[in-house]
Amino acid sequence: MKTIGVILYQGAGHLHMDALGKLGFNPTPIYAETNLTQLDGLILPGGESSVQYAYCLNNGLDEKIRKYASLKKPILGTCAGAILLSKYSSEKVKGFGLIDVNIIRNFYGRQIKSATVRTDYGNEAIFIRAPKFINVNLSDVEVIDSYAKQPIFIKQNNIYCTTFHPELGRLDQNNIISKIYSGFYN
Numbered sequence: 001m002k003t004i005g006v007i008l009y010q011g012a013g014h015l016h017m018d019a020l021g022k023l024g025f026n027p028t029p030i031y032a033e034t035n036l037t038q039l040d041g042l043i044l045p046g047g048e049s050s051v052q053y054a055y056c057l058n059n060g061l062d063e064k065i066r067k068y069a070s071l072k073k074p075i076l077g078t079c080a081g082a083i084l085l086s087k088y089s090s091e092k093v094k095g096f097g098l099i100d101v102n103i104i105r106n107f108y109g110r111q112i113k114s115a116t117v118r119t120d121y122g123n124e125a126i127f128i129r130a131p132k133f134i135n136v137n138l139s140d141v142e143v144i145d146s147y148a149k150q151p152i153f154i155k156q157n158n159i160y161c162t163t164f165h166p167e168l169g170r171l172d173q174n175n176i177i178s179k180i181y182s183g184f185y186n
């Protein structure tokens with residue numbers, strides 16, 4: 001059984017833990033002091049990216065994530081997690097630059113603008129104060145799914161990012177989260 005680490009300091013990590021458990025993975029909580037090297041995969045969940053970023057920096061978790069990424073094992077960032085993995089740059093959140101994309105936080109506005117949509121590839125995507133990918137380097141970054149022709153799920157080498165919350169959807173076998181986890185960690 002594959003052991004997948006989920007960063008749990010803040011945000012929706014417990015929902016990934018639940019979904020992973022129900023879909024036959026061994027989810028394990030990750031904090032700054034946890035050793036990452038034994039993991040088969042790692043998830044950076046949605047939440048508040050500025051809080052998560054400060055936690056990572058203050059506790060050396062950013063360096064651990066960079067080292068883990070260099071092992072070429074799969075890392076998934078959802079929403080705030082995607083912001084952390086990208087090259088986003090502001091004073092508060094600089095981003096780890098592990099995927100060749102920029103991102104705009106809270107692009108679609110406030111919580112009231114959050115929505116569930118059908119993606120261009122027929123998947124269900126739940127957006128919560130979602131960011132938007134921009135400047136996607138299409139020669140190196142693959143677009144796995146899009147909405148209104150805008151990328152919402154991208155991949156570069158072992159780094160996967162969604163601007164939506166796949167862990168919030170239904171857990172049937174055809175749902176995006178099972179496709180992501182099974183494709184991701186096979």
Ligand SMILES: NC(=O)CC[C@H](N)C(=O)O
Binds near residue numbers: 131
């Ligand atoms: N659902 C989410 O993860 C929202 C991300 C959040 N707006 C941020 O910038 O951190």
